[in-house]
Amino acid sequence: MSEHGLAREPADDDEPRARDPRPVVDRTELTPPSEVAREALNRAKAAARAKGLRPGSPARRSPLAEPRKDQGKGPNARDPQLMSDVVGRLLRDKGWTAEVSVGGVVGRWREIVGAQVADHCTPETFEDKVLVVRTDSTAWATQVRLLVPTLLRRLAEEVGEGVVEQVTVLGPSGPSFRRGRRTVRGPGPGDTYG
Numbered sequence: 001m002s003e004h005g006l007a008r009e010p011a012d013d014d015e016p017r018a019r020d021p022r023p024v025v026d027r028t029e030l031t032p033p034s035e036v037a038r039e040a041l042n043r044a045k046a047a048a049r050a051k052g053l054r055p056g057s058p059a060r061r062s063p064l065a066e067p068r069k070d071q072g073k074g075p076n077a078r079d080p081q082l083m084s085d086v087v088g089r090l091l092r093d094k095g096w097t098a099e100v101s102v103g104g105v106v107g108r109w110r111e112i113v114g115a116q117v118a119d120h121c122t123p124e125t126f127e128d129k130v131l132v133v134r135t136d137s138t139a140w141a142t143q144v145r146l147l148v149p150t151l152l153r154r155l156a157e158e159v160g161e162g163v164v165e166q167v168t169v170l171g172p173s174g175p176s177f178r179r180g181r182r183t184v185r186g187p188g189p190g191d192t193y194g
Contacts, residue, residue, distance in 0.1 A: 101159040103125045112154055118145065120168075129165040131155070134172070141171040 020027060049056075056160045093096045106126070110118040120140040125132045135141040143150075148167045 098163045099126065101163060102131065105155060105158050112158060113151065129163065130168055131164050132168045132170060134170045138171045138173055141169050144169045
């Protein structure tokens with residue numbers, strides 16, 4: 001009985017076989033690598049032909065495709081473009097020019113309104129042609145309200161006529177005295193904010 005529990009049939013000769021000293025490659029017949037690659041390529045081409053593809057031939061253009069524009073002299077759509085031109089075209093196509101120009105004004109707020117006004121007044125939002133500005137005191141809110149016509153004229157020079165039609169001036173926002181889960185309604189703080 002063998003070590004795996006199966007009965008072993010007695011061999012014709014119980015002598016150990018002589019080991020062949022030749023390498024495995026010499027003892028077996030292997031297909032050369034170049035022949036294996038050629039057969040794989042032929043199989044891939046046959047599979048492509050079965051799908052209707054033509055491997056190895058130049059691509060055919062569809063009759064519905066646009067004619068090639070890169071033939072001829074002069075600039076065309078495939079030439080490199082300046083970044084400013086591309087971004088400008090994107091802004092025009094999406095209708096973002098007014099918002100971006102007002103954003104530029106907000107970025108240059110100190111130059112446009114002057115250092116003294118910019119120290120006490122900051123732009124908050126711009127929606128529907130209305131620029132909302134917040135001041136740091138009620139006195140500056142009154143002062144900026146008096147300067148609104150001048151501010152509108154200056155903004156029209158910077159971003160164009162009709163982009164900003166109204167400027168809303170807000171005073172400072174007061175602190176919130178609501179603390180905790182339960183609050184009592186009442187007149188609020190004695191001081192005025194705004």
